[in-house]
Amino acid sequence: MTIALYDTRTRRKRDFEPANAKEVTMYLCGPTVYSYAHIGNFRPAVVFDLLFRVLRQQYGSEHVVYARNITDVDDKINAAAAEQNVDISVITDKFTKIYREDSAALGILPPSLEPTATGHIEQMIALISRLLATGHAYQAEGHVLFSVKSFDGYGKLSGRDLKDMLAGARVEIAGYKQDPADFVLWKPSGTNEPSWDSPFGPGRPGWHTECSAMIEHNLGTTIDIHAGGQDLIFPHHENEIAQSMCAHDNVPLARFWLHNGFLDLGSEKMSKSLGNVKLVHDLLKQWPGEVLRFALLSAHYRSPLEWTAELLQRTQTVLNRYYGTLRRLADVAADEQTAPSGLIAALHDDLNTPQAMAKLSTLFKQANQATELADKQRLKGQILASGQLLGLLSHDPEGWFKQDGSADTLSAREIDELVAARLSARKNKDWAEADRLRQQLNELKIIVEDGPDGSIWRRG
Numbered sequence: 015m016t017i018a019l020y021d022t023r024t025r026r027k028r029d030f031e032p033a034n035a036k037e038v039t040m041y042l043c044g045p046t047v048y049s050y051a052h053i054g055n056f057r058p059a060v061v062f063d064l065l066f067r068v069l070r071q072q073y074g075s076e077h078v079v080y081a082r083n084i085t086d087v088d089d090k091i092n093a094a095a096a097e098q099n100v101d102i103s104v105i106t107d108k109f110t111k112i113y114r115e116d117s118a119a120l121g122i123l124p125p126s127l128e129p130t131a132t133g134h135i136e137q138m139i140a141l142i143s144r145l146l147a148t149g150h151a152y153q154a155e156g157h158v159l160f161s162v163k164s165f166d167g168y169g170k171l172s173g174r175d176l177k178d179m180l181a182g183a184r185v186e187i188a189g190y191k192q193d194p195a196d197f198v199l200w201k202p203s204g205t206n207e208p209s210w211d212s213p214f215g216p217g218r219p220g221w222h223t224e225c226s227a228m229i230e231h232n233l234g235t236t237i238d239i240h241a242g243g244q245d246l247i248f249p250h251h252e253n254e255i256a257q258s259m260c261a262h263d264n265v266p267l268a269r270f271w272l273h274n275g276f277l278d279l280g281s282e283k284m285s286k287s288l289g290n291v292k293l294v295h296d297l298l299k300q301w302p303g304e305v306l307r308f309a310l311l312s313a314h315y316r317s318p319l320e321w322t323a324e325l326l327q328r329t330q331t332v333l334n335r336y337y338g339t340l341r342r343l344a345d346v347a348a349d350e351q352t353a354p355s356g357l358i359a360a361l362h363d364d365l366n367t368p369q370a371m372a373k374l375s376t377l378f379k380q381a382n383q384a385t386e387l388a389d390k391q392r393l394k395g396q397i398l399a400s401g402q403l404l405g406l407l408s409h410d411p412e413g414w415f416k417q418d419g420s421a422d423t424l425s426a427r428e429i430d431e432l433v434a435a436r437l438s439a440r441k442n443k444d445w446a447e448a449d450r451l452r453q454q455l456n457e458l459k460i461i462v463e464d465g466p467d468g469s470i471w472r473r474g
């Protein structure tokens with residue numbers, strides 16, 4: 015089954031064929047690790063994790079190389095380190111660790127490679143030296159700048175000409191630039207800022223240079239897929255293309271460019287500067303990671319996604335229903351685990367997650383209605399395989415209902431005790447006590463189902 019992906023550069027959906035099916039290469043611009051990431055930052059991480067899973071299923075997991083970098087040298091990191099009076103590594107180590115933990119909670123697979131900017135300074139210097147030697151870059155006041163006029167293809171990705179691009183974007187105006195659109199490849203560092211020696215003087219790399227060097231070193235000169243958020247098209251990706259193509263005899267940097275749409279809170283774009291962010295670290299105290307992942311995948315990745323409490327509540331209810339079905343099917347041995355072709359086809363169609371989720375819902379409906387054992391076995395196998403492909407339904411159903419979603423509710427053990435106390439009151443025909451305990455559980459939004467083998471409970 016062919017995979018079709020919408021390519022920003024050619025502005026259409028095209029059939030995806032990797033240059034080498036034995037080594038499919040994908041790169042995602044990763045997080046800048048200076049503070050807690052918000053849920054918007056995780057949209058690219060989750061949707062391109064799904065693409066990683068789809069590619070692994072299609073080409074074999076050993077044949078897909080997915081690199082997601084860590085930007086660990088940046089002005090915002092320097093500012094945080096200066097404010098706390100610590101070395102930048104104290105900040106970047108802490109937030110890299112937190113980013114990995116939050117990613118795992120969202121069901122994001124570790125990428126095949128996680129290159130760091132500070133681990134590739136040598137490669138960045140080599141790349142910049144090549145651009146200087148070929149006349150695509152120039153030195154001015156301790157900086158090295160890329161000369162945008164030296165590259166004909168500048169603006170092709172975003173489809174805008176240079177004048178329009180500059181009008182709409184914040185481009186640093188500096189006297190040492192030959193052209194306002196020229197961008198920094200290397201810049202001098204201030205006192206107490208991290209600095210590396212280089213043939214162009216001590217300093218540090220520009221952000222765009224980091225990705226070009228990490229891609230070249232880890233994945234090669236032309237990769238199959240380059241991904242990121244829509245806000246990165248200009249100037250970040252336009253600049254990555256300019257540097258990489260000029261350093262590599264004009265071979266393309268990526269064969270497909272994929273960009274996710276923005277997540278917003280109501281009508282606003284979520285951003286740290288607007289102060290309306292929802293940190294994943296905090297959301298995870300209230301919601302299971304799977305609820306956040308499911309909600310992020312509920313809209314098509316190129317569409318905007320409105321992040322609301324209602325979306326999360328609705329998603330939690332759906333997942334409770336799904337896990338309820340899986341709990342009822344606990345004793346059914348699943349058949350061979352393959353996702354149904356309709357669900358795979360939806361994902362292969364430019365990651366059509368709304369359609370894939372609708373297929374998943376149909377599978378659950380069928381499983382709930384199935385009476386024959388063979389049907390239950392087949393459907394359970396299909397459900398588990400679909401869950402694996404989507405990165406969902408990874409919990410044991412009992413465990414799902416007992417996880418502590420919120421710090422201010424009772425722990426699973428305390429609820430177990432209340433449920434057991436109610437059962438023993440019933441056994442002793444102490445109906446008043448049994449009713450009181452049920453009332454208490456109701457108030458805690460714990461749903462108790464009495465069955466022949468005792469009572470089971472879940473958070474409502």
Ligand code: AMP
Nearest residue numbers: 045046054055057242243275276277284
């Ligand atoms: P940063 O850590 O700020 O470099 O951002 C990491 C990624 O998150 C980039 O690919 C951004 O495009 C993406 N991003 C940031 N904010 C949002 C948002 N509100 N919705 C979707 N993607 C976002």
Ligand code: ZN
Nearest residue numbers: 043225250254
């Ligand atoms: Zn990048």
